[in-house]
Amino acid sequence: QKEVEQDPGPLSVPEGAIVSLNCTYSNSAFQYFMWYRQYSRKGPELLMYTYSSGNKEDGRFTAQVDKSSKYISLFIRDSQPSDSATYLCASVIQGAQKLVFGQGTRLTINP
Amino acid sequence: SAVISQKPSRDICQRGTSLTIQCQVDSQVTMMFWYRQQPGQSLTLIATANQGSEATYESGFVIDKFPISRPNLTFSTLTVSNMSPEDSSIYLCSVKLAGHQETQYFGPGTRLLVL
Numbered sequence: 001q002k003e004v005e006q007d008p009g010p011l012s013v014p015e016g017a018i019v020s021l022n023c024t025y026s027n028s029a030f031q032y033f034m035w036y037r038q039y040s041r042k043g044p045e046l047l048m049y050t051y052s053s054g055n056k057e058d059g060r061f062t063a064q065v066d067k068s069s070k071y072i073s074l075f076i077r078d079s080q081p082s083d084s085a086t087y088l089c090a091s092v093i094q095g096a097q098k099l100v101f102g103q104g105t106r107l108t109i110n111p
Numbered sequence: 112s113a114v115i116s117q118k119p120s121r122d123i124c125q126r127g128t129s130l131t132i133q134c135q136v137d138s139q140v141t142m143m144f145w146y147r148q149q150p151g152q153s154l155t156l157i158a159t160a161n162q163g164s165e166a167t168y169e170s171g172f173v174i175d176k177f178p179i180s181r182p183n184l185t186f187s188t189l190t191v192s193n194m195s196p197e198d199s200s201i202y203l204c205s206v207k208l209a210g211h212q213e214t215q216y217f218g219p220g221t222r223l224l225v226l
Contacts, residue, residue: 046214
């Protein structure tokens, strides 16, 4: 079993839709959670970073963590074609160096 | 965040040869790392690049295959040695910045194809 599981998709939605991207993790020691966006032929770009359970909002993006069920989500409101990318969730144990990534979900927003 | 550059951005190499990838950061960082992203796969940590000492390698990665240098705070190199087609991948460096201790910022990556 992978430590971080993520549905690889692909996921295709119409412009303006609300997108929900999800990951589950198995290691209870994970304390920090990140979402990265990776455009084709580019490096991953940090989108959101959360520590505690609950929601964190940044513009059209909301990151949600539920530590009791080991479930992390990223919501994108009013999705735009420019949001088309691969989204990677990642987790890390406090003080550790190794980010553990999910497989990534490939998202396409159709105009 | 920081501006992270990698050279080369891409390369095509013959099996049995070696390639050295450079990573340069425009600001001082606390830690530097090297990751591999194989086709259709997620990112896997190869090693932590330590300034002035030997890198710390993850399970499954060895110094003879992936020698790493970090001569100063803002520069590191990763060499992929004696390459085989299985080494075809994207190689990414990442950094931790002071005050952002749990997050990492990634460079643009080096796309390597081994024939």
